[in-house]
Amino acid sequence: MTPPQETSSILIVDDMEENLVALEAVLGSLTQKVVRARSGEEALKAMLREEFAVVLIDVLMPGMNGFETAANIKGLDQTKDVPIILLTGASVDPNYAYRGYTVGAADFLIKPFDPWLLRTKVNVFLDLHRKNSQLAAQAEQLKRLLTTSGERAGEPADSALPPAASLATAPEPAPGAPGAAPLPPPPAVSAAAGAATAPAAPTDQDETARLAEIASQLAQVELLLRDAKDTEQAGLADRITALEHAVGRLLVDRSS
Template structure:
């Protein structure tokens, strides 16, 4: 499964009725993002193993694999367990449907006919979360490369005719290259960006990670200040 570029943030809609798929496409069309169809739970699972989606909208009442079963299978696979699921059902809904939906891992439950503005708003929340997660992952990968690069000490080849000192001989501390300070400043800047993204997520796990990122940022700034002294 190859992740798409973060700006595409595709949506998967699952319903066995053509008219319902057309209606969903019309409601979601203003979000200017790719919408993929599936006519059954089995087809939806195959699509999700081929492509990464920001959110999945599933009709509850489908022949064969129901919406509940489809959601449970999505949450049971490592490749798809983190994809948010919104379940949709008709007006004559069983009072236990919402409970069953949340039990299988659905993020939300809407009863038809639903307000198009409300559905777009809910879907847009997951699209924004998808983009922020991809942005955070990209920042973390780039930061890792910067940290790895700054920790490597370049080795100079031995001068011709000069013997290599034995292992027991103390090696002088190398002088940091001129670009090191710039690299550390860049790392501090990227740490600050990642911290802001984590603070914006507003959950306990992200807040704790943001605190650790802030501490690392301060350590880099102290290192820069020490070099300037």
């Protein structure tokens, strides 16, 4: 089951009010939450309070400039994976772009920028954040399924009571016949008690259905990993494929 998508927030960092208003206007059509910060220090505090899909930072700010802010963001475990887009004016040092990439920025735009281009770049990071969140939720769900399946497989066979149906259909010995003492409760009471208290033992069909569900979850996780187009995630996708094959062999063995 696909988890519900969560809203991805955007952080914009600039010391000038008019620039913040302009960025909010450009990003408004993306219908995502936009959070303001007027300095590098304020941006770091905001990122420690909540999760952001992408951060847009103006390079030329008093105090902690954009490069220093980006470096501090990348230096924290909690925020190091958040993509950063650096923004600066037209009359800038030609080495600014290189400096931006060395501190970990994902992109660098020069003002005045094309609003469509900025929205497109931001939307790419929003989509990536949503897919990563979905992947994490799928992985957690798969982990729970595997854990539950392992616990069921480790239960002692003699610990489960017989199914209620066997209690209801078992023939009753005649009164006074060998093995009939003590007499069992009346049939209606025995069947009702069995149906209410005896849990059904997991059957091969139940376990096969659970394995099939696990295989489906693995397939969904693999698709998300391959869709991310990342080398490390592609390697994980190959490992997921190997797990899918292993589960498939278990299903074949159970059906034979």
